[in-house]
Amino acid sequence: MNHTVSNANAATTHNDRIRVDLQLIADMVEPGTRVLDIGCSDGELLGYLTRTKNVDGRGLEISNEGVRNCVAQGLPVMQGDADRDLGDYPDGAFDYAILSQTLQATHRPKEVLSELLRIGNKAIVSFPNFGHWRARFDLMFRGRMPQNPNLPIMWYETPNIHFCTVRDFVALCAEMNLKIERSMVLNESGSRVSMDSHSGFANFFGNQALFMLSK
Amino acid sequence: MSTAANKDKRPPLPGHHMVLGETDKLRLDSGIEFGPFTLAYQTYGALNADKSNAILVCHALTGDQYVADDVHPITGKEGWWREIVGPGKIIDTDKYFVICSNVIGGCLGSTGPKDINPETGKPWGLDFPVITIADMVRAQTMLIDALGIDTLFAVIGGSMGGMQVLEWCKSYPERVFAAAPIATSFRHSAQNIAFHEVGRQAVMADPDWCGGNYLLEGKKPARGLAVARMTAHITYLSQPALHRKFGRKLQNRGAITYSFDHDFQVESYLRHQGKSFVDRFDANSYLYITRAMDYFDLSIEHDGRLADAFTGCKTRFCIISFSSDWCFTTAESRTLAHALNAASCNVSCVEIESDKGHDAFLLDEPDFHMVLAGFIEGAAESRGLK
Numbered sequence: 001m002n003h004t005v006s007n008a009n010a011a012t013t014h015n016d017r018i019r020v021d022l023q024l025i026a027d028m029v030e031p032g033t034r035v036l037d038i039g040c041s042d043g044e045l046l047g048y049l050t051r052t053k054n055v056d057g058r059g060l061e062i063s064n065e066g067v068r069n070c071v072a073q074g075l076p077v078m079q080g081d082a083d084r085d086l087g088d089y090p091d092g093a094f095d096y097a098i099l100s101q102t103l104q105a106t107h108r109p110k111e112v113l114s115e116l117l118r119i120g121n122k123a124i125v126s127f128p129n130f131g132h133w134r135a136r137f138d139l140m141f142r143g144r145m146p147q148n149p150n151l152p153i154m155w156y157e158t159p160n161i162h163f164c165t166v167r168d169f170v171a172l173c174a175e176m177n178l179k180i181e182r183s184m185v186l187n188e189s190g191s192r193v194s195m196d197s198h199s200g201f202a203n204f205f206g207n208q209a210l211f212m213l214s215k
Numbered sequence: 216m217s218t219a220a221n222k223d224k225r226p227p228l229p230g231h232h233m234v235l236g237e238t239d240k241l242r243l244d245s246g247i248e249f250g251p252f253t254l255a256y257q258t259y260g261a262l263n264a265d266k267s268n269a270i271l272v273c274h275a276l277t278g279d280q281y282v283a284d285d286v287h288p289i290t291g292k293e294g295w296w297r298e299i300v301g302p303g304k305i306i307d308t309d310k311y312f313v314i315c316s317n318v319i320g321g322c323l324g325s326t327g328p329k330d331i332n333p334e335t336g337k338p339w340g341l342d343f344p345v346i347t348i349a350d351m352v353r354a355q356t357m358l359i360d361a362l363g364i365d366t367l368f369a370v371i372g373g374s375m376g377g378m379q380v381l382e383w384c385k386s387y388p389e390r391v392f393a394a395a396p397i398a399t400s401f402r403h404s405a406q407n408i409a410f411h412e413v414g415r416q417a418v419m420a421d422p423d424w425c426g427g428n429y430l431l432e433g434k435k436p437a438r439g440l441a442v443a444r445m446t447a448h449i450t451y452l453s454q455p456a457l458h459r460k461f462g463r464k465l466q467n468r469g470a471i472t473y474s475f476d477h478d479f480q481v482e483s484y485l486r487h488q489g490k491s492f493v494d495r496f497d498a499n500s501y502l503y504i505t506r507a508m509d510y511f512d513l514s515i516e517h518d519g520r521l522a523d524a525f526t527g528c529k530t531r532f533c534i535i536s537f538s539s540d541w542c543f544t545t546a547e548s549r550t551l552a553h554a555l556n557a558a559s560c561n562v563s564c565v566e567i568e569s570d571k572g573h574d575a576f577l578l579d580e581p582d583f584h585m586v587l588a589g590f591i592e593g594a595a596e597s598r599g600l601k
Binding site (some may be wrong): 064090172 | 221272503531534552553556557559561562563564565566567568582585586588589590592593594596
């Protein structure tokens with residue numbers, strides 16, 4: 001445990017590179033702002049934002065191990081659950097509330113979204129797109145639930161319980177009167193795909209989607 | 216009033232002693248103006264030029280100021296947190312100036328009930344005023360003032376020490392840059408009060424307690440205090456830890472003896488714990504300090520809204536709990552963390568998985584040490600301490 005953490009630390013400190021999809025989120029964040037990273041895992045994004053963008057960052061993470069690893073890097077993170085624990089944060093406490101690859105694992109995604117925009121002036125949300133052609137292929141031709149490098153876990157073990165497509169998400173934003181400030185779709189390696197993310201193409205070819213929302 | 220233990224035949228305890236409250240007395244929560252009084256304290260490392268590297272370590276109920284000494288002057292053992300505090304350790308005395316003071320009401324050099332009441336010329340006994348956690352902290356602020364320190368880089372402590380940490384942050388937030396309340400809570404639970412009451416009643420039921428006047432009578436309520444310690448000690452351990460250590464193993468015998476002798480190792484262990492505690496602790500101090508913990512509830516001044524106790528607090532917190540601690544549970548720590556969040560405080564909250572119970576904060580727990588080290592290093596970086 002000690003070793004993995006210090007190695008990870010050393011790697012990020014010496015060479016500030018983070019996962020491509022996290023980098024795209026980081027690029028959306030203005031320097032010197034207040035950020036809450038919900039589901040911050042081992043603190044990869046939070047640490048990066050703290051180091052390179054001078055943000056006042058906080059994290060919420062469900063796993064004890066993730067929390068330990070974050071705090072051991074000096075990041076302020078607490079153990080908690082997006083479904084249950086967002087209610088404690090005061091209104092407008094953050095400039096950004098980030099929910100990366102976590103929305104689909106929440107019990108009440110709609111409530112979580114509205115909490116994000118109560119706590120944060122802007123919400124940055126990324127999720128796997130269930131409308132991607134491979135997911136459609138798996139269902140249509142294999143007759144099986146989708147499994148791919150981004151969704152590697154079998155249906156009976158996956159923490160992901162609320163899948164949606166890009167279109168579904170856009171429709172929910174409309175229903176909730178949320179403003180989509182920015183949006184993009186990412187390919188399987190997490191790089192940005194240059195196409196209109198509201199289009200049917202994006203919904204077909206986008207492996208992940210990334211949205212910045214406001215009220 | 217001079218230092219403690221005027222009637223004690225032992226040589227005076229080593230370390231620093233500061234007489235405080237000579238002009239401005241200590242205002243106790245009970246309304247009494249108390250002083251002058253003595254605080255006994257130890258320091259380790261050196262205060263830097265701008266006095267920004269001071270860490271106050273707060274001790275637990277039966278702890279004392281000898282946090283990182285090689286040899287404790289009474290027990291002969293190492294200081295109680297030598298795992299954590301020392302040169303090159305997590306609280307690095309090569310880098311930080313570490314202060315640890317015996318709480319007021321204690322019995323290792325700070326003024327407490329075994330000392331002489333200047334008005335009567337006799338030991339205070341139960342005439343000593345009831346003290347609270349806030350009183351302990353107020354006394355500490357007078358010491359920190361006298362040392363010329365404005366802001367503490369960190370205040371750190373476990374159990375009752377953690378209560379003092381929280382009291383510092385509530386009452387003097389601008390004087391605390393970082394705070395680590397460990398294995399503690401913002402209030403003492405009914406169960407904890409109940410166990411303390413059992414301990415106090417054991418002391419008071421000992422005929423040698425003499426209504427609190429045992430020093431005048433030349434006696435010592437050793438049996439009562441030992442039972443109090445035995446009971447408390449069980450609460451500091453978890454069921455699995457106790458069973459792993461002792462199981463049903465017999466003590467130096469092949470079979471049970473059909474008597475009330477200490478057949479089981481766990482009995483022998485508890486008797487030893489009780490006995491050795493009596494040698495180093497004053498029974499009346501035990502009553503006063505347990506009472507201080509019982510009275511502790513940070514939410515009480517704010518109609519139960521704990522968050523309001525920390526409004527505007529800029530201190531960065533790292534709350535640490537242990538999964539098998541049934542005195543101060545993770546649930547209590549989470550309640551505290553949620554309140555701090557609601558007050559927009561900078562807070563980390565970590566549960567360490569351990570089966571060692573409440574005492575885990577004093578033991579070799581690598582995950583705990585990793586978390587505390589990371590928190591202190593991160594805070595030092597923000598503070599510009601190198």
